[in-house]
Amino acid sequence: MKQNKVGHYIVLGVTVVVMIVPVLFTLIYGFSNGWLDILPSDFPSFTYWKELFFDSPLFWQNVLRSIYLCVIPIIISLVCMILVMYTIVMHMPKLDGLIQTISMIPYTLRGVVLAISVLTLYAGKGTIFSDRTIMLFSVYSVIILPFVYRGLRNNLYAINAKQIVEAAELLGASGIYTFFRIIVPNMLTGIAVAALLSFGLLFTDFPIVKLIGGNRYETAQTFLWNQQRSGFGPKTSTYIIMVFLIIFTIATASYRLQHKVEKQDAEKTK
Amino acid sequence: MAYIHFEHINKYFGTNHVLKDITLDIEQGELVTFLGPSGCGKSTLLRCLSGLEEVTSGKIFLDGKDVTEVSPRKRGCGMVFQQYSLFPNMTVAQNVAFGLKMQKMPKAQIETKVREMLDVVGLSEKYDQYPRSLSGGQQQRVALARALVVEPKVLLLDEPLSAIDALLRKNLQIEIRRIQRDLGITTLFVTHDQDEAMVMSDKIHLFNMGTIEQSASPVDMYTKPASKYAASFIGHYNILQADAFNKAAGTEYSSGCLAFRPEIIGISRTEPEEEAIVIKGTVRNQIPHGNIVRYTIDANGVELDADILFEASSIFEIGEQVYVSIKDGNILELE
Incomplete structure (x- = not known):
């Protein structure tokens, strides 16, 4: 038994090393001026970190554009799904299965297929959806549906929304008052989990923005791609580490929130 | 109204x-x-x-x-x-x-x-x-x-x-x-x-x-x-077909269902002298329920549950021969 545990630790340790080593070396590379045989030269050098923070407006512009491109679709998707899920839980529970199926479709239509299909349908048609930004918002809103659906649904059932609304109604509250003053405040954690998971997915997107936005849009990911192809190694490394840190922070926040929600749910079912 | x-x-x-x-x-x-x-x-x-x-x-x-x-x-x-x-x-x-x-x-x-x-x-x-x-x-x-x-x-x-x-x-x-x-x-x-x-x-x-x-x-x-x-929903009534009970107890209830509560049944090792319906039987099961013991008794072919106050000195063992007594007025005739 003890031997088995040692084996598990070895497998786990090797996996962690394999995953951390590239990040670690990229970080070291960022603090140098290049590789000298197998060692980084002028280590530690802060030249490119200073440049990143004080003289890289393009990078930060692209990061901000990425954030903007993520936030709007997340808001659209959340608003739509909150209303849909509320209606389903309150009035049409039988349609839950259908909504679940619809929400899972983006899992099967991964990025490239979805982007090409949308381009074929709407590009150059002169409608509002032909606008590349609108197109990108729409595609992003759809692609995060599985995360949004799952997060909101679990939350609504966990807070026992139907009975809470009934209790409020018997005490004289209107449906709208109950929705905004009781249901939404109790869904904030679920909404935050869904938003963070979606943000993590959209922030790291490369194929969709490249296909739909083309050269019009440079986001953090496309910027990194271009830098990796034409930029100077140590400088590019600082960009990569910075983007990694942003994504890592989001992932940690969503993990912690999700953990908190699961703990609360477990306490409720005790 | x-x-x-x-x-x-x-x-x-x-x-x-x-x-x-x-x-x-x-x-x-x-x-x-x-x-x-x-x-x-x-x-x-x-x-x-x-x-x-x-x-x-x-x-x-x-x-x-x-x-x-x-x-x-x-x-x-x-x-x-x-x-x-x-x-x-x-x-x-x-x-x-x-x-x-x-x-x-x-x-x-x-x-x-x-x-x-x-x-x-x-x-x-x-x-x-x-x-x-x-x-x-x-x-x-x-x-x-x-x-x-x-x-x-x-x-x-x-x-x-x-x-x-x-x-x-x-x-x-x-x-x-x-x-x-x-x-x-x-x-x-x-x-x-x-x-x-x-x-x-x-x-x-x-x-x-x-x-x-x-x-x-x-x-x-x-x-x-x-x-x-x-x-059957209230209490833990013994519910029997009148025919089966008549056969076991020698009574003459008209057809239908008979019901009586387990706590009105008496159990004794000797034949009781009181005026009641008495059936000879065997203890088949015995389950303590807090202050009472519930006995299941095979009484001449019919199975009866009896609740008796829990007294350590008068516990009936499984397999023991006993007399079951039920006062006539306590038996309900149901449709």
Whole structure:
């Protein structure tokens, strides 16, 4: 038994090393001026970190554009799904299965297929959806549906929304008052989990923005791609580490929130 | 007209006929229990009164007014649910104050009423706490306070104690009954637990598949079940076919069902001299139930359950030959 545990630790340790080593070396590379045989030269050098923070407006512009491109679709998707899920839980529970199926479709239509299909349908048609930004918002809103659906649904059932609304109604509250003053405040954690998971997915997107936005849009990911192809190694490394840190922070926040929600749910079912 | 009057209530869920032509009166100030197994329609009737379910046909009168089409917000029903349904983002005081706030009562008055009501349910010290920091029993008392503070015309309790552990449940049964008596509020209580119904009710309505099988006081319900179904649901009646019992005991009951409670059966090692129906039998099983021991006895081919006070000195062993005695007047003949 003890031997088995040692084996598990070895497998786990090797996996962690394999995953951390590239990040670690990229970080070291960022603090140098290049590789000298197998060692980084002028280590530690802060030249490119200073440049990143004080003289890289393009990078930060692209990061901000990425954030903007993520936030709007997340808001659209959340608003739509909150209303849909509320209606389903309150009035049409039988349609839950259908909504679940619809929400899972983006899992099967991964990025490239979805982007090409949308381009074929709407590009150059002169409608509002032909606008590349609108197109990108729409595609992003759809692609995060599985995360949004799952997060909101679990939350609504966990807070026992139907009975809470009934209790409020018997005490004289209107449906709208109950929705905004009781249901939404109790869904904030679920909404935050869904938003963070979606943000993590959209922030790291490369194929969709490249296909739909083309050269019009440079986001953090496309910027990194271009830098990796034409930029100077140590400088590019600082960009990569910075983007990694942003994504890592989001992932940690969503993990912690999700953990908190699961703990609360477990306490409720005790 | 009674304070609450259900008139020929029918309710369908799709093709499922859940309430079948129910007509029922409830008097003001009574605590009435709807008792029955899951799916018999008791909660649905309660929800129809609250307005959370619409009736398919029939009329509901509350305090002399037809409320069949009135929205739940305006019916004046206070309700406590099985799962408490407290608002998690609000403190105990805010939960209790919610209904008063909806009535646009002045703040100072709300605070006074909330404090009074929390005193009534014994939770004054939890005023500023959130529901998640309370035990199940405390949460249910907050839910009760929230329902009562608005002074509803009728208090509806939909299996409010089902999710609470046994000891606390017994205390809450007594607590709810005390509060109901003190406030004199008409209360409808839904439960599937016959002991709970016995402890709490002025009157019990026993439900069976969308109809009311029997309506009676707890004592009458227990001692005079009107049907085989009532006898099997209330207490732990021995229910036998008259033919089989006649054959075993040498009696001459007319055909149909006979029912008698296990606690009216006597067991002895020697033939009893008292005037009773006596059958010789063998102890097949013996289960201690707190202050009684339940024996299963094979009495001349029929199986009888007998509850005897637990006395260590007079325990009958499995396989022992015994005499079973039943007083004739204690046997009920059912249709």
